[in-house]
Amino acid sequence: MLITGFEPFGGETVNPSWEAVVRLPDTVGSYRLCKQCIPTVFGRAAEAVLTAAESLTPDVILCIGQAGGRAAITPEVVAINRQDATIPDNAGNMPQDTAVIAKEREAYFSTIPARRITEAIQSKGIPSQLSYSAGVFVCNDLLYRLLHYYHGTETQVGFLHVPYLPEQAGTSIPNLPIDTIVKALTVAIEAL
Ligand code: PCA
Numbered sequence: 001m002l003i004t005g006f007e008p009f010g011g012e013t014v015n016p017s018w019e020a021v022v023r024l025p026d027t028v029g030s031y032r033l034c035k036q037c038i039p040t041v042f043g044r045a046a047e048a049v050l051t052a053a054e055s056l057t058p059d060v061i062l063c064i065g066q067a068g069g070r071a072a073i074t075p076e077v078v079a080i081n082r083q084d085a086t087i088p089d090n091a092g093n094m095p096q097d098t099a100v101i102a103k104e105r106e107a108y109f110s111t112i113p114a115r116r117i118t119e120a121i122q123s124k125g126i127p128s129q130l131s132y133s134a135g136v137f138v139c140n141d142l143l144y145r146l147l148h149y150y151h152g153t154e155t156q157v158g159f160l161h162v163p164y165l166p167e168q169a170g171t172s173i174p175n176l177p178i179d180t181i182v183k184a185l186t187v188a189i190e191a192l
Protein backbone atom coordinates (compact mmCIF):
# COMPACT_ATOMS: atom_id res chain seq x y z
CA MET A 1 0.00 0.00 0.00
CA LEU A 2 0.96 3.62 -0.48
CA ILE A 3 0.69 5.75 2.65
CA THR A 4 1.30 9.48 2.57
CA GLY A 5 1.80 12.37 5.01
CA PHE A 6 1.99 16.09 4.30
CA GLU A 7 4.81 18.57 4.67
CA PRO A 8 4.25 21.30 7.31
CA PHE A 9 2.09 24.26 6.27
CA GLY A 10 0.54 27.42 7.69
CA GLY A 11 3.69 28.45 9.56
CA GLU A 12 4.09 25.14 11.42
CA THR A 13 7.50 23.43 11.49
CA VAL A 14 6.14 19.88 11.73
CA ASN A 15 3.13 18.04 10.37
CA PRO A 16 1.94 15.17 12.59
CA SER A 17 0.76 13.26 9.53
CA TRP A 18 4.26 12.81 8.10
CA GLU A 19 5.85 12.51 11.56
CA ALA A 20 3.57 9.52 12.21
CA VAL A 21 3.85 7.93 8.76
CA VAL A 22 7.65 8.01 8.79
CA ARG A 23 7.65 6.20 12.16
CA LEU A 24 5.49 3.29 10.96
CA PRO A 25 7.18 -0.07 10.41
CA ASP A 26 7.73 -1.17 6.82
CA THR A 27 5.19 -3.97 7.19
CA VAL A 28 1.85 -3.89 9.02
CA GLY A 29 -0.28 -7.05 8.91
CA SER A 30 -0.23 -8.22 5.31
CA TYR A 31 0.65 -4.78 3.94
CA ARG A 32 4.05 -3.60 2.78
CA LEU A 33 4.12 0.16 3.29
CA CYS A 34 5.49 2.61 0.74
CA LYS A 35 5.71 5.96 2.52
CA GLN A 36 5.63 9.31 0.80
CA CYS A 37 5.80 12.90 2.04
CA ILE A 38 3.74 15.10 -0.26
CA PRO A 39 3.54 18.86 -0.83
CA THR A 40 0.79 20.87 0.83
CA VAL A 41 -0.15 22.44 -2.49
CA PHE A 42 -3.47 22.28 -4.34
CA GLY A 43 -3.27 19.83 -7.23
CA ARG A 44 0.40 19.04 -6.70
CA ALA A 45 -0.33 16.73 -3.75
CA ALA A 46 -2.45 14.47 -5.95
CA GLU A 47 0.07 14.66 -8.81
CA ALA A 48 2.81 13.42 -6.47
CA VAL A 49 0.65 10.52 -5.27
CA LEU A 50 -0.45 9.54 -8.77
CA THR A 51 3.12 9.65 -10.05
CA ALA A 52 4.27 7.32 -7.25
CA ALA A 53 1.25 5.07 -7.75
CA GLU A 54 2.02 4.63 -11.44
CA SER A 55 5.02 2.41 -10.73
CA LEU A 56 3.81 0.98 -7.39
CA THR A 57 0.25 0.03 -8.46
CA PRO A 58 -0.84 -0.05 -4.80
CA ASP A 59 -3.98 -1.94 -3.70
CA VAL A 60 -4.67 0.77 -1.11
CA ILE A 61 -3.78 4.46 -0.99
CA LEU A 62 -4.14 5.85 2.51
CA CYS A 63 -3.45 9.55 2.95
CA ILE A 64 -2.92 11.18 6.33
CA GLY A 65 -3.28 14.89 7.11
CA GLN A 66 -3.26 17.29 10.03
CA ALA A 67 -6.55 18.68 11.28
CA GLY A 68 -5.51 21.25 13.87
CA GLY A 69 -8.14 21.58 16.59
CA ARG A 70 -9.64 18.12 16.21
CA ALA A 71 -9.33 15.88 19.25
CA ALA A 72 -9.67 12.49 17.54
CA ILE A 73 -8.33 10.44 14.65
CA THR A 74 -11.00 11.07 12.01
CA PRO A 75 -11.40 8.81 8.97
CA GLU A 76 -12.97 10.92 6.22
CA VAL A 77 -16.13 9.56 4.60
CA VAL A 78 -16.47 12.05 1.75
CA ALA A 79 -14.55 14.46 -0.51
CA ILE A 80 -16.35 17.37 -2.18
CA ASN A 81 -15.67 19.15 -5.46
CA ARG A 82 -14.82 22.46 -3.84
CA GLN A 83 -11.76 24.51 -2.98
CA ASP A 84 -12.02 27.34 -0.48
CA ALA A 85 -8.77 28.25 1.21
CA THR A 86 -8.60 30.58 4.20
CA ILE A 87 -4.77 30.47 4.26
CA PRO A 88 -2.32 30.14 1.34
CA ASP A 89 -1.00 26.67 0.52
CA ASN A 90 2.78 26.16 0.36
CA ALA A 91 2.90 27.63 -3.18
CA GLY A 92 0.88 30.72 -2.25
CA ASN A 93 -2.37 29.52 -3.85
CA MET A 94 -5.59 30.56 -2.17
CA PRO A 95 -8.45 29.37 -4.40
CA GLN A 96 -11.92 30.38 -3.27
CA ASP A 97 -15.31 28.98 -4.24
CA THR A 98 -13.82 26.96 -7.10
CA ALA A 99 -14.18 23.37 -8.25
CA VAL A 100 -11.43 20.82 -7.69
CA ILE A 101 -12.23 19.48 -11.18
CA ALA A 102 -14.57 21.62 -13.29
CA LYS A 103 -17.85 20.05 -14.41
CA GLU A 104 -17.25 16.89 -12.38
CA ARG A 105 -19.58 15.43 -9.79
CA GLU A 106 -20.13 17.14 -6.47
CA ALA A 107 -18.66 14.45 -4.24
CA TYR A 108 -17.14 11.01 -3.87
CA PHE A 109 -17.30 8.65 -0.92
CA SER A 110 -14.01 7.21 0.29
CA THR A 111 -13.56 3.53 -0.49
CA ILE A 112 -11.88 2.31 2.70
CA PRO A 113 -13.97 0.82 5.54
CA ALA A 114 -14.06 4.08 7.51
CA ARG A 115 -16.45 2.85 10.22
CA ARG A 116 -14.50 -0.36 10.84
CA ILE A 117 -11.30 1.68 11.14
CA THR A 118 -12.92 4.11 13.57
CA GLU A 119 -14.17 1.27 15.78
CA ALA A 120 -10.81 -0.52 15.67
CA ILE A 121 -9.00 2.63 16.84
CA GLN A 122 -11.59 3.25 19.58
CA SER A 123 -11.17 -0.34 20.78
CA LYS A 124 -7.55 0.49 21.65
CA GLY A 125 -8.69 3.40 23.83
CA ILE A 126 -7.65 6.04 21.29
CA PRO A 127 -10.22 8.73 20.38
CA SER A 128 -11.63 8.26 16.89
CA GLN A 129 -14.71 9.46 15.08
CA LEU A 130 -16.07 9.34 11.55
CA SER A 131 -15.81 12.69 9.75
CA TYR A 132 -18.19 13.87 7.05
CA SER A 133 -16.05 16.80 5.98
CA ALA A 134 -12.41 16.72 4.95
CA GLY A 135 -12.60 20.51 4.72
CA VAL A 136 -12.09 22.58 1.56
CA PHE A 137 -8.31 22.90 1.65
CA VAL A 138 -5.53 20.69 0.25
CA CYS A 139 -6.55 17.46 2.02
CA ASN A 140 -10.03 17.48 0.52
CA ASP A 141 -8.52 18.45 -2.86
CA LEU A 142 -6.19 15.44 -2.71
CA LEU A 143 -8.90 13.00 -1.63
CA TYR A 144 -11.34 14.21 -4.29
CA ARG A 145 -8.76 13.90 -7.08
CA LEU A 146 -7.69 10.40 -6.00
CA LEU A 147 -11.26 9.15 -5.65
CA HIS A 148 -12.05 10.59 -9.07
CA TYR A 149 -9.01 8.92 -10.63
CA TYR A 150 -9.65 5.51 -9.06
CA HIS A 151 -13.43 5.57 -9.35
CA GLY A 152 -14.73 2.19 -10.52
CA THR A 153 -11.37 0.45 -9.96
CA GLU A 154 -10.28 -2.05 -7.31
CA THR A 155 -7.86 0.44 -5.72
CA GLN A 156 -9.09 1.56 -2.30
CA VAL A 157 -8.58 5.23 -1.46
CA GLY A 158 -8.98 6.75 2.00
CA PHE A 159 -7.97 9.62 4.20
CA LEU A 160 -7.41 10.00 7.95
CA HIS A 161 -7.09 13.37 9.64
CA VAL A 162 -5.03 13.46 12.84
CA PRO A 163 -4.84 16.07 15.64
CA TYR A 164 -1.94 18.39 16.45
CA LEU A 165 1.09 17.11 18.33
CA PRO A 166 1.49 18.43 21.92
CA GLU A 167 4.30 20.79 20.84
CA GLN A 168 2.01 22.47 18.26
CA ALA A 169 -0.92 22.98 20.60
CA GLY A 170 -1.40 25.46 23.40
CA THR A 171 -2.77 24.12 26.66
CA SER A 172 -6.41 24.49 25.64
CA ILE A 173 -6.01 23.03 22.12
CA PRO A 174 -6.57 19.28 21.64
CA ASN A 175 -3.57 17.15 20.72
CA LEU A 176 -2.27 13.59 20.74
CA PRO A 177 1.26 12.30 21.41
CA ILE A 178 3.14 11.01 18.35
CA ASP A 179 3.22 7.43 19.70
CA THR A 180 -0.58 7.43 20.01
CA ILE A 181 -1.01 8.64 16.43
CA VAL A 182 1.44 5.99 15.17
CA LYS A 183 -0.46 3.31 17.11
CA ALA A 184 -3.78 4.52 15.66
CA LEU A 185 -2.42 4.36 12.11
CA THR A 186 -1.14 0.84 12.72
CA VAL A 187 -4.56 -0.25 13.97
CA ALA A 188 -6.22 1.47 11.01
CA ILE A 189 -4.05 -0.43 8.53
CA GLU A 190 -4.76 -3.73 10.31
CA ALA A 191 -8.49 -2.98 10.01
CA LEU A 192 -8.41 -2.45 6.23
N1 PCA B 1 -3.81 19.28 6.45
C1 PCA B 1 -4.39 20.21 5.52
C2 PCA B 1 -3.53 20.14 4.28
C3 PCA B 1 -2.28 19.46 4.70
C4 PCA B 1 -2.57 18.89 6.02
O1 PCA B 1 -1.82 18.14 6.68
C5 PCA B 1 -5.88 19.98 5.28
O2 PCA B 1 -6.56 19.44 6.18
O3 PCA B 1 -6.40 20.32 4.22
